[in-house]
Amino acid sequence: MRLSRTAIAVLLALVSTHVLAQEKTGAKSIKAVRFGKLWDAKGKVWTNAIVVIENGKVRAVTTDASAIPAGTETIDLSKYTGLPGLIDAHTHMTFYTDETPGVPLLKQMANPVPAVEVFLARKGALRTLEAGVTTVRDLGSDQYMDIAMRDLINRGEMVGPRMFVCGYGLYITATSFRKEGTPPAGGIADGAPEVLRAVRQQIAAGADVIKMYGSTGTDDDVTGFETYTLEEMKAAVEMAHRFGKKIAIHSYGPDGARDAVRAGADGCKPSSHAISKPRAKHSKPA
Numbered sequence: 001m002r003l004s005r006t007a008i009a010v011l012l013a014l015v016s017t018h019v020l021a022q023e024k025t026g027a028k029s030i031k032a033v034r035f036g037k038l039w040d041a042k043g044k045v046w047t048n049a050i051v052v053i054e055n056g057k058v059r060a061v062t063t064d065a066s067a068i069p070a071g072t073e074t075i076d077l078s079k080y081t082g083l084p085g086l087i088d089a090h091t092h093m094t095f096y097t098d099e100t101p102g103v104p105l106l107k108q109m110a111n112p113v114p115a116v117e118v119f120l121a122r123k124g125a126l127r128t129l130e131a132g133v134t135t136v137r138d139l140g141s142d143q144y145m146d147i148a149m150r151d152l153i154n155r156g157e158m159v160g161p162r163m164f165v166c167g168y169g170l171y172i173t174a175t176s177f178r179k180e181g182t183p184p185a186g187g188i189a190d191g192a193p194e195v196l197r198a199v200r201q202q203i204a205a206g207a208d209v210i211k212m213y214g215s216t217g218t219d220d221d222v223t224g225f226e227t228y229t230l231e232e233m234k235a236a237v238e239m240a241h242r243f244g245k246k247i248a249i250h251s252y253g254p255d256g257a258r259d260a261v262r263a264g265a266d267g268c269k270p271s272s273h274a275i276s277k278p279r280a281k282h283s284k285p286a
Contacts, residue, residue: 030072087136096121140166140169146166164208208245217253249263
């Protein structure tokens with residue numbers, strides 16, 4: 001792969017990934033990466049910066065070459081500029097498509113077998129890391145494929161960014177009647193009691209965050225009708241926070257976004273419409 005003049009965060013990420021195998025055996029790994037320039041995300045641009053990485057984590061950033069421990073492997077990228085890893089706060093890493101131009105994303109997904117889907121998703125994970133994104137918050141998957149993908153990356157069995165995942169996103173019933181005995185699809189929750197149960201299920205499965213679909217709208221559907229009530233959103237937020245988890249509520253329209261804020265959600269995605277403050281009404285002069 002040909003490097004651009006700016007060697008962004010992926011260079012550090014790949015170094016971190018490279019030492020995972022050594023971490024499994026408990027071996028100590030220290031590497032030093034030299035950059036011609038380094039932006040530290042705090043307003044400072046370092047010249048001739050040295051980043052010391054120990055067991056996959058940044059140990060120090062310095063310009064003093066004597067700070068490099070003896071015997072450390074040094075990677076010379078002094079022709080390039082580095083910057084901290086980028087964070088993508090809304091991804092769906094397990095969604096694999098054939099990238100057909102003009103066809104909506106969700107209509108391209110034709111790999112319902114979880115094992116196949118996770119295997120194919122490794123391509124997007126690698127692309128994401130190569131683009132300099134080292135951390136993602138993944139907001140919605142099926143059959144806990146996101147949890148499997150996160151764990152594979154953490155074990156060093158798949159190359160990709162650090163993932164914070166939600167398991168199933170919570171959504172209302174949107175199908176016709178099914179005969180008794182048919183189990184509901186994962187994530188379906190109607191009413192506050194079911195919302196509490198669904199949140200607990202995601203946490204029990206190993207979710208890092210909670211996702212709730214507070215309105216219609218996704219992909220080529222740009223409607224924004226609110227689906228969950230304020231009370232249901234409050235129930236989800238309260239339970240998520242009780243377990244120390246953050247919650248993001250999806251809303252394409254202003255009503256769902258407004259109630260998400262009122263409920264105390266930590267984030268609202270994708271918030272296509274701005275929420276305006278109500279204007280005070282003025283009476284006409286007599």
